[in-house]
Amino acid sequence: MSKIGRLPINIVSGVTVNIDDNKITINGTKGNFSYTVPNPIKVEVKDNQIIVSQKITNDDASKALFGLTRANLANLVTGVSEGFEKKLELTGVGYRATLQGTSLALSVGFSHQVIIPAKEGITYMVKDNTISVLGADKILVGEMAAKIRSVRPPEPYKGKGIKYMGEKVRRKAGKAAKAVGGK
Numbered sequence: 001m002s003k004i005g006r007l008p009i010n011i012v013s014g015v016t017v018n019i020d021d022n023k024i025t026i027n028g029t030k031g032n033f034s035y036t037v038p039n040p041i042k043v044e045v046k047d048n049q050i051i052v053s054q055k056i057t058n059d060d061a062s063k064a065l066f067g068l069t070r071a072n073l074a075n076l077v078t079g080v081s082e083g084f085e086k087k088l089e090l091t092g093v094g095y096r097a098t099l100q101g102t103s104l105a106l107s108v109g110f111s112h113q114v115i116i117p118a119k120e121g122i123t124y125m126v127k128d129n130t131i132s133v134l135g136a137d138k139i140l141v142g143e144m145a146a147k148i149r150s151v152r153p154p155e156p157y158k159g160k161g162i163k164y165m166g167e168k169v170r171r172k173a174g175k176a177a178k179a180v181g182g183k
Helices: 060-081 138-151 175-181
Strands: 016-020 023-027 032-036 041-046 049-054 084-091 096-100 103-107 114-116 122-127 130-135 161-164
Touching: 016 041, 023 060, 032 060, 041 060, 049 060, 060 138, 084 138, 096 122, 103 122, 103 138, 114 138, 122 138, 130 138, 138 161
Parallel strands: none
Antiparallel strands: 016 023, 023 032, 041 049, 084 130, 084 161, 096 103, 103 114, 122 130
């Protein structure tokens, strides 16, 4: 059995969970999601907790889906109650981000601004050289953050670009430093 799959999911106050056959609906302050549970997995609500189990214990198909289903449901409960956030950092002279309505406008060394519209359920916040991507869906927040980072990934020589908050950019020595060390 999966170690992650066996853990119960606590339902926090303000979140309601409805189970109808293989479809689970989770409602909260940040939004509502529905999730279709795979056939070999059983989900039930007991004592303000969601408990995920396998219908057949030694089935390879249910083993593969057991931990995944539990993790997805836990992410949905966290998303509708607290939400998710990814922070990105702009590094470089003249690199800046601004909000244009709900879209994000990036000036990152191109001859034009790159405009990234927000998908439904995603909001952007810009403060100093930091971009925050906020939303209730963990997958969508991660996708939008990756899309923003892909506009100008950090380069290894000067470290300029867009990187995740706390990401370490592996730096390389330039031509001058390389020429001093060898022939």
